[in-house]
Amino acid sequence: MAEPGARTAEAAEDRGWRLRHLPLLLAASAVMGAVAAVVGGVAGGGDAAIGAAAGVAVTAFSYTLTTVVLAWADSRDSQLVLPFGLGLYVAKFTLLGAVMVGVASTGWPGLIPLCLGIAAGVVVWTGVHIWWLTTVHARRTRG
Numbered sequence: 775m776a777e778p779g780a781r782t783a784e785a786a787e788d789r790g791w792r793l794r795h796l797p798l799l800l801a802a803s804a805v806m807g808a809v810a811a812v813v814g815g816v817a818g819g820g821d822a823a824i825g826a827a828a829g830v831a832v833t834a835f836s837y838t839l840t841t842v843v844l845a846w847a848d849s850r851d852s853q854l855v856l857p858f859g860l861g862l863y864v865a866k867f868t869l870l871g872a873v874m875v876g877v878a879s880t881g882w883p884g885l886i887p888l889c890l891g892i893a894a895g896v897v898v899w900t901g902v903h904i905w906w907l908t909t910v911h912a913r914r915t916r917g
Contacts, residue, residue, distance in 0.1 A: 792845035795906045796838065802902040803834035803895060810894055814887045825884025829891020830898075836866055837899050 807830040814826030843862055847854035877885055 792848060793841065795903065795911070796841055798906060799841075799899055799902055800834060800838065802898055803830060806830050806894055806898040807834070807891075810887075810891045814884075814891070818883070818887060821882065821884035822887040825882075825887035826891040826894075828884070829888040829893070830895035831891075832870070832888075833892050833895025833899060836870070839866070 807827045810826035810830050811823045815823035840859070840862055844855055844859055847858040874889075877888065
């Protein structure tokens with residue numbers, strides 16, 4: 775494990791490392807959102823198309839917010855990552871739960887496609903992030 779001073783010097787040399795993966799993940803999410811809208815539209819009409827695309831957008835927004843907040847916290851002090859991460863997690867899932875209960879109470883037919891869009895967004899974001907870490911980032915750290 776590297777010494778804290780070495781890690782700080784390395785991070786200072788490459789200021790963009792914390793967010794370097796974000797454009798690729800957002801592009802993959804945009805593609806998934808378009809696919810979800812088409813599939814939702816074909817399978818269930820306009821409400822399903824909107825719901826599926828919105829689900830992917832919810833996931834992309836949530837993960838982007840987490841990435842930016844944790845990158846900021848880590849750039850200030852790595853000991854801030856855990857409290858900010860946990861606080862953000864609690865806040866996001868409380869808000870998501872409240873929104874889902876609110877949407878469910880309306881009887882909107884796009885609710886199930888919204889849930890499926892969230893799940894699809896999670897799978898795509900996580901899959902692309904794993905790919906990025908094991909290929910692109912691994913190449914960078916090896917030299």
